[in-house]
Amino acid sequence: MVCFTRLILVVFLLTTFSFSGFAQTRMPQLKFTDRSLENGLRVLSVADHSSPTVAVQVWYHVGSKDDPPNRSGFAHLFEHIMFKSTRNMKSEMMDRLTEDVGGFNNAFTVDDVTVYYEVVPSNYLETLIWAEADRLSGLNVDEANFKSEREVVKEEYRQSVLAPPYGKFEYLLQQKSFVAHPYKRPTIGSIEDLDAASLHDVQEFHSTYYRPDNATLVVVGDFDPKQLDAWVDKYFGGIAKPNLQLPRVTIKEPPRESESRFTEYGSNDLPAVGLTYLTPRESDPDSKALEVADAILSSGESSRLYHSLVYTQQLAAEVDVNSETREDVSLFVLFAILSEGKKTEDVEKSLLAEIKKLQDAPVSAAELEKAKNQIVTEQLQKLETSNGKALALGEAAVLLGDPARVNTDLERLQAVTAADVQRVMKKYLSDKNRMVLYYLPESAKKGGQ
Amino acid sequence: MRAADRMLALIVLLLLSFVVCAQTPQATPPPPAPPRSVVFPKPVEQTLPNGLRVIVIERHESPLVSAQVVIKNGGEVDPPELAGLADMTASLLTKGTQTRDATQIAEQIEMLGGSLESGARWDSSFATVGVMSDKVSPAMEILADVVRRPTFKSEEVDRLRQQYLDNLTLALGDPGSIARFVASRVVFGDSEYGHPLSGTNESLTRIMPADIAKLHSRFYRPDNTILVIGGDISAKDAIALGTRYFGDWPKPSTPLPQLSAAMKEAAPSMGRIVIIDKPDAGQAAVYLARTGITRRDPDYFRGIVTNSVLSGYSGRLNQEIRIKRGLSYGAGSTLDTRRDVGPFVASAQTKNESGAQVADLLLGEISRLSSSPPAEPELVPRKAVLIGNFSRNLETANGLVGQVASLALHGLSLDEINRYIANVEAINSQDVQKFAGTRLDAKTSNIIIVGNAKAFLPELQKQHPNVEVIPITELDLNTRLLRKKQPQ
Numbered sequence: 001m002v003c004f005t006r007l008i009l010v011v012f013l014l015t016t017f018s019f020s021g022f023a024q025t026r027m028p029q030l031k032f033t034d035r036s037l038e039n040g041l042r043v044l045s046v047a048d049h050s051s052p053t054v055a056v057q058v059w060y061h062v063g064s065k066d067d068p069p070n071r072s073g074f075a076h077l078f079e080h081i082m083f084k085s086t087r088n089m090k091s092e093m094m095d096r097l098t099e100d101v102g103g104f105n106n107a108f109t110v111d112d113v114t115v116y117y118e119v120v121p122s123n124y125l126e127t128l129i130w131a132e133a134d135r136l137s138g139l140n141v142d143e144a145n146f147k148s149e150r151e152v153v154k155e156e157y158r159q160s161v162l163a164p165p166y167g168k169f170e171y172l173l174q175q176k177s178f179v180a181h182p183y184k185r186p187t188i189g190s191i192e193d194l195d196a197a198s199l200h201d202v203q204e205f206h207s208t209y210y211r212p213d214n215a216t217l218v219v220v221g222d223f224d225p226k227q228l229d230a231w232v233d234k235y236f237g238g239i240a241k242p243n244l245q246l247p248r249v250t251i252k253e254p255p256r257e258s259e260s261r262f263t264e265y266g267s268n269d270l271p272a273v274g275l276t277y278l279t280p281r282e283s284d285p286d287s288k289a290l291e292v293a294d295a296i297l298s299s300g301e302s303s304r305l306y307h308s309l310v311y312t313q314q315l316a317a318e319v320d321v322n323s324e325t326r327e328d329v330s331l332f333v334l335f336a337i338l339s340e341g342k343k344t345e346d347v348e349k350s351l352l353a354e355i356k357k358l359q360d361a362p363v364s365a366a367e368l369e370k371a372k373n374q375i376v377t378e379q380l381q382k383l384e385t386s387n388g389k390a391l392a393l394g395e396a397a398v399l400l401g402d403p404a405r406v407n408t409d410l411e412r413l414q415a416v417t418a419a420d421v422q423r424v425m426k427k428y429l430s431d432k433n434r435m436v437l438y439y440l441p442e443s444a445k446k447g448g449q
Numbered sequence: 450m451r452a453a454d455r456m457l458a459l460i461v462l463l464l465l466s467f468v469v470c471a472q473t474p475q476a477t478p479p480p481p482a483p484p485r486s487v488v489f490p491k492p493v494e495q496t497l498p499n500g501l502r503v504i505v506i507e508r509h510e511s512p513l514v515s516a517q518v519v520i521k522n523g524g525e526v527d528p529p530e531l532a533g534l535a536d537m538t539a540s541l542l543t544k545g546t547q548t549r550d551a552t553q554i555a556e557q558i559e560m561l562g563g564s565l566e567s568g569a570r571w572d573s574s575f576a577t578v579g580v581m582s583d584k585v586s587p588a589m590e591i592l593a594d595v596v597r598r599p600t601f602k603s604e605e606v607d608r609l610r611q612q613y614l615d616n617l618t619l620a621l622g623d624p625g626s627i628a629r630f631v632a633s634r635v636v637f638g639d640s641e642y643g644h645p646l647s648g649t650n651e652s653l654t655r656i657m658p659a660d661i662a663k664l665h666s667r668f669y670r671p672d673n674t675i676l677v678i679g680g681d682i683s684a685k686d687a688i689a690l691g692t693r694y695f696g697d698w699p700k701p702s703t704p705l706p707q708l709s710a711a712m713k714e715a716a717p718s719m720g721r722i723v724i725i726d727k728p729d730a731g732q733a734a735v736y737l738a739r740t741g742i743t744r745r746d747p748d749y750f751r752g753i754v755t756n757s758v759l760s761g762y763s764g765r766l767n768q769e770i771r772i773k774r775g776l777s778y779g780a781g782s783t784l785d786t787r788r789d790v791g792p793f794v795a796s797a798q799t800k801n802e803s804g805a806q807v808a809d810l811l812l813g814e815i816s817r818l819s820s821s822p823p824a825e826p827e828l829v830p831r832k833a834v835l836i837g838n839f840s841r842n843l844e845t846a847n848g849l850v851g852q853v854a855s856l857a858l859h860g861l862s863l864d865e866i867n868r869y870i871a872n873v874e875a876i877n878s879q880d881v882q883k884f885a886g887t888r889l890d891a892k893t894s895n896i897i898i899v900g901n902a903k904a905f906l907p908e909l910q911k912q913h914p915n916v917e918v919i920p921i922t923e924l925d926l927n928t929r930l931l932r933k934k935q936p937q
Contacts, residue, residue, distance in 0.1 A: 019686035052486070052487055052489070053840075087476075088477065095763045099833075099834055099837075100829075100830030100834075101481070101833055101837075102834060102836050103763075103837055104837065106725055119841065121837075123481045123483060124481045125482075126481075126482070127481060130475070130478050130479055148772075148775040152775045152778060155776065155778045155798070155799060155800065156778040158731055158732040158798070159732055159777075159778045162731025163623065163624055163731040163732040164731060165619060165622030166619075167731070222485065247833050267622060267731070269622055270618055270619065292658070300555060300558075301551075302552065303558075304554040307552065307555075309778060310612075311551070314611060317612060317618075337615075337619070339612075369560070370559055372562075374562050375562065376562060376581070377562035377563060377564075377579070377581055380513055381513065381845075384844065384845045385841070397538075
């Protein structure tokens, strides 16, 4: 689950990025500069003068998997607090420096990272470098601000989990997919754990994780590289690197030994079925083939699942697949919201039948090419803006471990063969590696008793 | 940890962070450098002999092209008993033509890596493709085929109808969606914009293939159509493609339907307070809704600046409801301008217990616009927000095409793109006060709350005695009464 601090304006999922050298299409390459300060801050930048704006992002390598014990949702609550008073900024001053001058800011928290971003007219770049350095160097939040913002996060919980008919389904799908790894705690957390959080937790979390050697600054847009380097040195260079060791999650999710099944109930009128499979970490070479399989199953109306379950059999109102990559261990998720009057068992059977087809026979060359074309076009659309470019670069550096992958993943995508797709489907989408969740209306519960 | 220990730990931490902070060189933000100027691309246009208007807007930064066919009518032409007809018609374009079935259309466009979408809005229907620029010609061929030669086979109509019914079931489980449906009925009653754009359970079951074919032949004609192509393509190539695939679309000899005479005068509700009681709602959706302005209203720029004072992250609504009081994840408003008078809506979702408080905050902020209009220090940033959003929107092929299509649809000069910034900057505090006072009076606004009524009704009734409460099980979106007729 992705949790944003601000109003949700655009919802997007982080997926592995890829480029293509497909025949005639001119594929833009990001010519980035990569340097590190003595205190460990990594700085990635791309000068691009096509519009007089600049995107500034800070990626902190801390996410909801690092929530302290009995504080689920804390990393995300903390992200909200980063917009309150800092060493030299009053609450909401970040809005004065961005929104008030025609830019915008936002932030999001996922399982592995917390990302803060701004897009501003390029003449405000120095101001924003100062501001990001300021909130890295220290917070200064009072109790009233903390409590009020915690209420906002509780409303966010209600708005994303309780109010929408399938909010709880998504929440449960993640929760039931892991048994040991902290990924089992959805990013938004729980009301009880949010209520238990204190200002003390905030200061401790900041000093533990918000440090230059756990941060990556990404700047894309209209700037002079020499000037940028000087500003970064001036404002970030003086922030000391703490001597304490950075804590890292070491818990491993055990492989699944047999299928697990759950039935839960909610305020939905139409039942839903979800399947998840454990897949390897995002940086694993098999991630690309899984991404292609995801596209073959679910991208567009000619995709296998849409065509079979929604169009031909009319079993489902909606069907989707996400190869949800994570840093430690990933999930391949399939779900369907049933059409009126259909049976969950029939939908599950059809989903499994489509998986089996991909395991039994290789996809055709045309179907493989279609999936790659879809992935490339989607990627190009994400890279149209400077903020999109910065997100891709940050993800390559922080989650894939190599910023160059923003350009070289192209070759990885091209290299995926029909045999690869068949192989990963057999290897990971096995019966014993499956979790099945039925999400039924409350009325079904009464009927069953 | 005991309180005293916690306090001590806090002090230590604060001191530690101070030591670190002290090395930051300065305590105030460095001022901005001089601004860089913005240049927007200039649209080029040509009207083909059959009356089709082709508009091109170039942007070559990314190898992408977006093309949109805009039909100048949408949900407002739905007959009252066939709500959802225009949207079903537009959605069915991609579900079969004389030479391609639904599967082939999806297969062929997706083979190009592209996407093809269609649907209806208010005042327009659209079909749009986005592809890599080296694949634009085959994509345009498919786009023209689906707009000009759809077949509306009955099995496709039935299939789509079931999907619409399922989607409606999903929407009716969500407090925010229900509130939007109800707000339209409250503001527009039984007139053109009152019904749900995608129909009701009752109207959808009445729609027949013949109704769809009739709507298509009436409104989908070259002299009622605009083709907008934007992105990585030259104007010359784009116009040539438009001519190649749409140039031989014959213009009917019959005149275009005259709609303005048939349009009913909206009799807007004023001061209505409608509660939809949904006892299992996880949150209450609180909406203030009233009539706004048309897109061509001379007050348009006063209107959008006024809305920006209220809306956006640091707008007054979010300041009061989220930032000051923590009552919602987000509050905002929209001034939806249409060919006829569109709605103004301010909204927030909150825990059921705060439903009445949020309703009063929404009403209070609308009133405060005229009693306490924004002075320059408040107004200048709100105008900057509009200008920034507008400029960023033009950074993508899709955004460019959308902006230009909207100007063209309303018969406005395409040059407005290059005058937008100056038009926004010209608005002053008195303009906002006057607009709010004359066009957004709180007393004639309506309130809609969808949620668990038990939690907020007693408090709401203290301030507002005339509250209508409709249980969700009795909600009827087919008429302005909003309540199912009692069985005789």
